[in-house]
Structures are given as C-alpha cells and as structure tokens.
Amino acid sequence: MIAIVRNISPRMAECELTHVERQPINLALAEKQHEEYLDALRRLGCEVVYAPDLPHHPDSVFVEDCAVVLDELAVIARPGAESRREEVFSMAEALEAYREKVFYIEAPGLLDGGDVLRVGREIWVGMGGRTNADAILQLQAMLRPFGYVVIAVPLKGGCLHLKSAVTQVAEDTLLLNPDWVDDHHFQDFNIIETDPDEPGAANALLVGDTVMFPVDYPLTALALAEADIELLLVDNSEVIKAEGGVTCCSVIFSKG
Ligand code: CIR
DSSP states (O other), X not given: OEEEEOOXXXXXXXXXXXXXXXXXXXXXXXHHHHHHHHHHHHHTTOEXXXXXXXTTOTTTTOGGGGEEEOSSOEXXXXXSSGGGGGGHHHHHHHHHTTOSOEEEOOTTOOBOGGGEEEETTEEEEEESSSOOXXXXXXXXXXXXXXXXXXXXXXXXXXXXSHHHHEEEEETTEEEXXXXXXXXXXXXXXXXXXXXXXXXXXXXXXXXXXXXXXXTTOHHHHHHHHHTTOEEEEEOOHHHHHTTOOSGGGOEEEOOO
C-alpha cells in the first residue's frame, strides 16, 4: 500500500475552522505527532510517499481532502474552502505516478475527499458545507462505468465531513456518530456508536485489519476494543484542534 502524505505547514495555526473554536496549536508537538502518525502507517505496511511541501497553505497536511483514489483511477477534488483549492495540483502530480486515469471535479462542483467513504463498490458522499450536489453528479458519472454506486448522504449540523461522522472499522462494521449522520444510510453494516461525550471520535483509520485511532477519545476506544477491534493508538491532539482526524493526513491506496 502507498500512503501519500505531506509535511505540516508552519502556518497550520491559521487553518480553516468551521465548527470548533480556535485554540493555540503547538507546532513542534504537531510535527512530532505527525512523525509518529507516519511511523504508525509504516508499521501497518504502508510505503509513505511525500507530496511536495506547501508551506503557505495552512491546511495542506490534510491531503485526504485533495483526492479520492480507487483501484482503477484517481479523482482530484475541488475543495469547498476556497483557501484550499490550490492544494490539489501537487497531489495530482503525485498521483499520476500511480494511476493512468486521473479525473478532475470541475466548477461549479465542490468536493472534499473527507466527504467520501468507500466500502467495496459503494461510495457514500456527504453533503454538508464542503461538498455540493454538482460534484456528486460528476462523481456518479465518472464512477458508474467502473461499477461503483455513489450515494449522497446529508450531514447534520456540527459535522465538517462525512468521515468526521462515520468510518469503517472492520469489514462489516462502521463507527458512527448518530448526531452527525443518520445510520439508516448504512443498513447492511454493524454500527458502533461513538461515546456521546466524544462527538469527534467517529474518524478512525482502518489499514488492513488494524484501526489507527486517537488516544484523545478513550471512551470510544474502549467500545472498539470491547468489539474485538485491533487498535493502534496515536496522539492526535494538535490535528484535532485544526478540525482534522486520522484519516485526513494520508491518502492510502494499493499500488496497483
Ligand atoms: C479544514 O477545515 O479544511 C481543515 N482545517 C481540516 C480538514 C480536515 N480534513 C478531513 O477531515 N478530511
């Protein structure tokens, strides 16, 4: 597996924030935590590949929002936050080495990769503040010929991205915050709910059979452990202050 990542911008503290209040970000700690995150990816079998640094883009470490990579193709996103639109071009260059077919979401479409959850041939796309219906129609038209089904899912208030609200934690199991997305969209799955005191805890990163998960959400970690889910815990406090999670700092795909 390849994991495309990027170094943290020295301007990370100026990141976009939508639903959380700004708190000071400790840049040195953020960099240390990012190194540990990359080590964790390597331990889980990923080859870590760096996209070029974008020091002037505060949110550029959140590479997940720039692209969706499937076995057959890559889709370059068009981020909903205007300050982030330029981030995608260097991701496109990085991905061209791995996928022959590279499609682009075009204006007026807006899509953040954090709104895209894929399990098998089904792709759920969150409609909140970052992704619009036009992009979802573009995605449907791009992916239908490859046998994917694209399903639009409305997000509830307070939720930045679909994957802030729901992620896969085992082959047939999702971790979900019911205050941020309705579980009826995911009827074929077992659902583990986040602890009500940890609304941000639904963002988990499944790599192989292991879930990378923030130590910052101990109650939800306990619920996952009780469900026999193998966890690799990482400290993610500084990314969380930037309204990010464990999925958003990498784009992981099979080399092909
Ligand atoms: C933003 O608001 O765009 C960034 N501060 C956080 C993006 C996190 N991305 C993600 O969860 N996929």
